[in-house]
Amino acid sequence: MTFTSAETSTHYVPQDLPTHIQHYINGQFVDSVGGTTFDVLDPVSNTNYATAAAGQKEDIDLAVGAAREAFVNGPWPQMKPRERARILNKIADAVEAQEARLAELETFDTGLPITQAKGQALRAAENFRFFADLVVAQFDDAMKVPGSQINYVNRKPIGVAGLITPWNTPFMLESWKLAPALATGNTVVLKPAEFTPLSASLWAQIFKDAGLPDGVFNLVNGLGEEAGDALVKHPDVPLISFTGETTTGQTIFRNAAANLKGLSMELGGKSPCVVFADADLDAAIDSALFGVFSLNGERCTAGSRILVERAIYDEFCEKFAARARNIVVGDPHDPKTEVGALVHPEHYEKVAKYVEIGKTEGRLLAGGGRPENMPAGLNNSNYIAPTVFADVAPDARIFQEEIFGPVVAITPFENEDEALALANNTRYGLAAYIWTQNLTRAHNFSQNLEAGMVWLNSHNVRDLRTPFGGVKASGLGHEGGYRSIDFYTDQQAVHITLGAVHTPKFGHTPKSGA
Numbered sequence: 001m002t003f004t005s006a007e008t009s010t011h012y013v014p015q016d017l018p019t020h021i022q023h024y025i026n027g028q029f030v031d032s033v034g035g036t037t038f039d040v041l042d043p044v045s046n047t048n049y050a051t052a053a054a055g056q057k058e059d060i061d062l063a064v065g066a067a068r069e070a071f072v073n074g075p076w077p078q079m080k081p082r083e084r085a086r087i088l089n090k091i092a093d094a095v096e097a098q099e100a101r102l103a104e105l106e107t108f109d110t111g112l113p114i115t116q117a118k119g120q121a122l123r124a125a126e127n128f129r130f131f132a133d134l135v136v137a138q139f140d141d142a143m144k145v146p147g148s149q150i151n152y153v154n155r156k157p158i159g160v161a162g163l164i165t166p167w168n169t170p171f172m173l174e175s176w177k178l179a180p181a182l183a184t185g186n187t188v189v190l191k192p193a194e195f196t197p198l199s200a201s202l203w204a205q206i207f208k209d210a211g212l213p214d215g216v217f218n219l220v221n222g223l224g225e226e227a228g229d230a231l232v233k234h235p236d237v238p239l240i241s242f243t244g245e246t247t248t249g250q251t252i253f254r255n256a257a258a259n260l261k262g263l264s265m266e267l268g269g270k271s272p273c274v275v276f277a278d279a280d281l282d283a284a285i286d287s288a289l290f291g292v293f294s295l296n297g298e299r300c301t302a303g304s305r306i307l308v309e310r311a312i313y314d315e316f317c318e319k320f321a322a323r324a325r326n327i328v329v330g331d332p333h334d335p336k337t338e339v340g341a342l343v344h345p346e347h348y349e350k351v352a353k354y355v356e357i358g359k360t361e362g363r364l365l366a367g368g369g370r371p372e373n374m375p376a377g378l379n380n381s382n383y384i385a386p387t388v389f390a391d392v393a394p395d396a397r398i399f400q401e402e403i404f405g406p407v408v409a410i411t412p413f414e415n416e417d418e419a420l421a422l423a424n425n426t427r428y429g430l431a432a433y434i435w436t437q438n439l440t441r442a443h444n445f446s447q448n449l450e451a452g453m454v455w456l457n458s459h460n461v462r463d464l465r466t467p468f469g470g471v472k473a474s475g476l477g478h479e480g481g482y483r484s485i486d487f488y489t490d491q492q493a494v495h496i497t498l499g500a501v502h503t504p505k506f507g508h509t510p511k512s513g514a
């Protein structure tokens, strides 16, 4: 990578930013074979600060070749879990030690508020520690059939895992896939999102310093339709773990069919936050605000549809909107900022379009476009004021479609049955949040929700052991804890005969007339 020093600007620019971002293949930083690049911009100034190597099929071939060689002939898959765990813990130490740097780069590249980017680096480190612990503690089933058989499970890494990630929390989401894939002895090719390639290249040095053998981790930057597509179609990549939009997931599903790959799909969401009249209203409002406006609303599990029982509907809307109007929108690097800049002008245009659609579909209570009174120089950045629409009908586009920005639809309900029907009335099924003091209702309502994850009286706070994933158009398969170990390993069953086996003797009886 090549670096430059900080420039004077209207907003914070980290020191020593790279001006060119490369691939990392077989322990070396390299450009694309054909020299192709793409521009990378920061979402506050919307100017290009770097070029990145744009991987093509031949670059993916090289990366997969290196990963395959490291899998077949390298030490990594054969190492004892404890040896791998030591390296994973060193990686976690390094991520923690670089937390401030990681956070400022992530903030600069994504537009996420710095206070929220800091949590991402620590969570990334925790993912490595967690899977280091898990593979050391891992044991598998052995089954005995008295006097006749012992069966045991021989758990094996699968091979080269293709990891394809989105831009919303890049480094953390990469760790989510890298940690279990590596812990279980696979080798990997990571294809990060093209909007935000900056932090991914930090993995290379972190892994090298921690002692990960060359070829085990490979990184190819590039566009989804080029580098991502080549990775999905590569015959030597038996696994694809993908996080991104539902429509991209569908394309990948089709493209992976020819080689029958293992697929893990973490896709989009339009999650309901259901507030009953008996809820602790202040806590529900705090949580619902954070649930939809944190990470700039660019959050797969955002509670972007708030369903409120009629008896408290007006009070909820009034208090919620007043707080939304008060949210601090600004330079992502400023610790006071609560909502930063959306990741890219293209995404800004998409969210801004939904805001305009919302004005025809709901009652605008807060926001509705660019925030007012932004500091000079930030007027053209990708800022959208936290936007609240009330009285949104269930067939409205802003009720049904994932916006992935700081925009929320509020809808009233009369009773529990209607709340459930509204909650389940989208094609998505990722998360759901329920606010009620009635425990019986909370549990029964959860059971009937079409959602992969439910939080009762809370926003998204997740123990790493629990399954993560969605149903319906929100995903296929669950990762998290042992489910990630299962995805990245094959469970070979070995059957040992202890006694005499009853074997029908084919061909033993002479044929009649022979």
Ligand code: NAD
Pocket: 164, 165, 166, 167, 168, 173, 191, 192, 193, 194, 222, 223, 224, 225, 227, 228, 229, 232, 243, 244, 245, 246, 248, 249, 251, 252, 265, 266, 267, 268, 269, 299, 300, 301, 402, 404, 430, 470, 474, 475
């Ligand atoms: P995206 O689908 O546009 O891109 C995700 C990744 O896929 C990128 O790396 C992209 O380059 C790659 N890609 C695009 N087309 C491809 C193709 N044809 N073949 C292979 N790879 C391809 O998603 P995004 O805009 O980066 O991220 C936002 C989406 O991600 C939202 O829908 C959000 O809900 C979802 N998301 C889901 C989760 C979850 O865990 N369920 C978490 C975070 C984000």
